[in-house]
Amino acid sequence: MKKKLLLINPAQSKKPNLANLITIPSSSLGYLAALTPPGWDIKIMDENIENLTFEEADLVAITTYTCNAPRAYEVSEIYRRKGIKTVIGGVHVSMLPDEAAQYVDTVVIGEAESVWGTVLKDFEKNEMKKRYTSELISLENQVYPRTDLYSWKYKLFTVETSRGCPNDCEFCTVGLFNGHKYRQRPVEDVLDELEKLPRKFFMFSDNNILGHGKKAEERAIRLFKGMVDRGIKKRWGCYVGVDFANNPEVLKYAKKAGCSSVFIGFESLNEESLKEIQKTRNLKIGVNHYKDVVQKIHDNGIGLIIGSFVMGNDNDYPDIFQRTTDFILESKIDTAQLSILNPFPGTRLFKRLEKEGRLLCKKYPHDWQYLDFTKVLYKPKNMTPDQLREGVAQVYRDTSSRLISLKRAITSYKDTKDLLGAIIAYFGNRSSGDLWRKVSGAVELEN
Structure with a gap:
């Protein structure tokens, strides 16, 4: 049976905001989906265009920028209370990993692609670390984002x-x-x-x-x-x-x-x-x-x-x-x-x-x-x-x-x-x- 991975882009808030004027997919989540091995059932969720239902999953990965960080931490804590492990990455938490560590199981610092495979392997062995620091990757032979997982609602x-x-x-x-x-x-x-x-x-x-x-x-x-x-x-x-x-x-x-x-x-x-x-x-x-x-x-x-x-x-x-x-x-x-x-x-x-x-x-x-x-x-x-x-x-x-x-x-x-x-x-x-x-x-x- 395949394990379920949720890749989540939280909204800044449910109130109107400039981020909702033109909503585009998170390319980082698309790349992570492409780098996830076949043994996973993957779903990308973007709270800017759909409500989060907090469905069951084996692992939840969340991307952050600064203005959605409070909501990202809230989403993580909801899943953790359900006994589901959470990973968080993005610009904001890369600047403030100690802050993020209070609300999640694992923090990825920097571009996540170089360590994503290791994160998943460690999770499967129940040995996921508190923190992973990535290296800057070469863009030669870069995978393409999983656009097939993007919502039709994106403009x-x-x-x-x-x-x-x-x-x-x-x-x-x-x-x-x-x-x-x-x-x-x-x-x-x-x-x-x-x-x-x-x-x-x-x-x-x-x-x-x-x-x-x-x-x-x-x-x-x-x-x-x-x-x-x-x-x-x-x-x-x-x-x-x-x-x-x-x-x-x-x-x-x-x-x-x-x-x-x-x-x-x-x-x-x-x-x-x-x-x-x-x-x-x-x-x-x-x-x-x-x-x-x-x-x-x-x-x-x-x-x-x-x-x-x-x-x-x-x-x-x-x-x-x-x-x-x-x-x-x-x-x-x-x-x-x-x-x-x-x-x-x-x-x-x-x-x-x-x-x-x-x-x-x-x-x-x-x-x-x-x-x-x-x-x-x-x-x-x-x-x-x-x-x-x-x-x-x-x-x-x-x-x-x-x-x-x-x-x-x-x-x-x-x-x-x-x-x-x-x-x-x-x-x-x-x-x-x-x-x-x-x-x-x-x-x-x-x-």
Whole structure:
């Protein structure tokens, strides 16, 4: 009789939150499912799209990020009371394994793939350890996620072509978790996976599809050309930096390969803030040339530009909100994602703010749920928490009303002739603005 394995992605909460705006599967759970030997009956459950029924299992593995950590611990404790062993992994618990160990049987630190087989063997021998520390794996001959186990409710699937980041930004956990060595999958391997992907829409989940350096950019172009040559007819999006528009060949072949949206990290319109968060690519392009970046991407027919902005850096003053509003409307980016700077555990930002006595959160793990980019969880340097929260809300009000969203969508269609992109932009603006107003209120921190 096969043993039953539940792979669970807990929700941040049952209340509306930005994570539910576009729900995508947890690729880490898909990879673990692919690495699980045949003697297991596997089920992937995502609380963001379905209720957990806490069904019987032999082993439960849970993935975490910071804002769902309290719920992950709660889920683990429910199963443990039923006598079922639990394993937990992910970025958050890799930063705080001692915290996680209070609520689970086993903690996996780092990328779980390299130790997953050992975890299962030890479980079968009833010798599962309290902690496993993984090594960074080569992405050569990487298994494909078990997409057959994903729910039909997901709007998008994801494909990963690289991991790691050589940069060391103060606020970021990518290098801490995935390492500072930039690792890439072979292009042919990625193309093979894309041919098998059972969806017409997907997202490259890499932090930057162009990677780092000229060779990585050339690899991205080979990938795009390979998609064209193999006749892979899918629409897709990706995360990019502001240098995405530097090379006309990148834009040309990305569009030919089916690129219909880019999530681009403008980060800030304040050059002092860009220096603060060490965004050298953005500084090299220059804030004054951001509009040119948007124009070049639209000129190549890529119809959905999602601009990302982080608010609340130490060099931000209240005028940053109006400047951001003006840029969003004047640059013709199709939709914007505004995030309040969040101090994640393990980062230098968290340690600095803690040392300076500026953190507003004091009760952990309870308060981790608030790190969802919509809450002010520290004392800003040049404005009050209320000014920061209300400033971001005002940008959303000024850029996502029904009339303004419609005007922006019409402009997008005129510029790119991408009707689907314009429709997505309209509903994206309306949804993100409405949801922000629901979730971004002041937090009653339990100090």
